[in-house]
Amino acid sequence: MIEIYGLNKIYDNRVEALKKITAKISKKRTAIIGRNGAGKTTLIRILSTQLMPTSGYALINGLNILKDEEEIRKKVSCIPQEARPVGLLTPYEHILIYLTARGYSFKNASEEARKALKEVNLWENRNTPADELSGGMKRKLFVAMALASNAELVFLDEPTTGLDPLSRLEVWTAIKGLGSDLVLTTHYMEEAQSLADELIFMENGTIIKQGTAEEVLSEFKGKVRIESRKPVDNWKKAGGLYIKYVDSEEAHEYVKMGYDVKQITLEDLFFKYGVEIES
Ligand SMILES: Nc1ncnc2c1ncn2[C@@H]1O[C@H](COP(=O)(O)OP(=O)(O)O)[C@@H](O)[C@H]1O
Ligand SMILES: [Mg+2]
Structure with missing residues (x-):
């Protein structure tokens, strides 16, 4: 459950990326939809405690983003929009490093890495340097990292932007395998509908509509x-x-x-x- 209270973000260049947003996100899977510049990344970065809001606050499962960052970071996994794998490292190594950084023992990390790689269908490429993976495989690797982390809440910022339709479907299947609560951003309507129970439409730093696809379309x-x-x-x-x-x-x-x-x-x-x- 995410509760957002008057969240506002004004960057140094005076761009007001979030305009006092108030909302509750309580569904298992939520998609934030909006075109470039709507404020999706800003919102996700603030909620995952990577960026400070200018004013307002939010609670992540009861924890305050302004005071409880450390606790929140243990429970949340956030895959940024610009995430790129390290060329020479393999998928297996990526997950291992990510999990040990999150406090897993080597043995547990290795076990979780194996499970996640199988789950997202990257097992055969587990030892391939990331440089040699296709775009779709690279994105699946990041989904595998989120999956392996066993985080309560996973944020995926535009997980399929720039992928061809077939790779996109593969990444969708991987995302559907996530057991955690999920908030993803996208500018693809089909992606939002296919992966989320609830949709949040953002435009110009505000939320213009929120609800299930049926609810938000009821007025039409x-x-x-x-x-x-x-x-x-x-x-x-x-x-x-x-x-x-x-x-x-x-x-x-x-x-x-x-x-x-x-x-x-x-x-x-x-x-x-x-x-x-x-x-
Ligand atoms: N680090 C930054 N410094 C200044 N302006 C920014 C920064 N990041 C984003 N913005 C601006 O804030 C607005 C929202 O951006 P962003 O949150 O990235 O939207 P989205 O993810 O929906 O494309 C845009 O006008 C963008 O140019
Ligand atoms: Mg963005």
């Missing part, structure tokens, strides 16, 4: 999205298009006028609540 029930490439008065500009939501029974009227009609997806939350960024 029975509706469709009408799209126009040309500006239309009073329609919302979103994703380079002009859009409007109407009851599905009205859709045929708009088809007659030459507009495109689209089914509702999770993206519609950003279309409806998002801020249009001019490019």
Whole structure:
């Protein structure tokens, strides 16, 4: 359980990356979704005690990020967005080093490393230098590290960004094998839906929506999205298009006028609540 109270972060360059966020995260698996710059990494780094907030605080299973960092770090494993393996070290060595740094004895670390490598399907490559692993295998290695740590709570920051679709599926399978509570960030809607029970939509340093996929889409029930490439008065500009939501029974009227009609997806939350960024 994560409780977030008025969390605010202003970087030295005056960018306000988090705007007084208050939220509760109580589901087993939560995905934070948002485009680049939304504040996902900032939030995860603060919650895993790697970064101090400017104001506000959060409780991780009752422990305060401002006072109990040491306790929290024992219970939490965080795989950063920019995590890269050390080229000459093997997957087995990576996990061994990670676990001994977390206080495991060599014997226990070795046992956990073996289990995790089998679990994420990296066993055959356990002794391959990381340099020679594919992008997907490298990401799986980090999932294996989180898995082996037996942390209560695992943060994965964009675990599949930049991977091809097949490798992404493999990493998903590895992530599904994690027994810990999980908070992951992503900008892929399918990833969020496939891996998480609860979705948190972030935009511009704020949470615009939180809930299960069904809950967050309930306001769009029975509706469709009408799209126009040309500006239309009073329609919302979103994703380079002009859009409007109407009851599905009205859709045929708009088809007659030459507009495109689209089914509702999770993206519609950003279309409806998002801020249009001019490019
Ligand atoms: N170390 C930093 N110093 C200054 N600004 C930063 C720093 N890290 C992130 N930012 C800014 O804070 C905002 C949120 O960034 P970030 O948390 O990385 O978002 P996301 O992970 O959703 O892409 C962005 O505008 C980004 O440029
Ligand atoms: Mg990020």
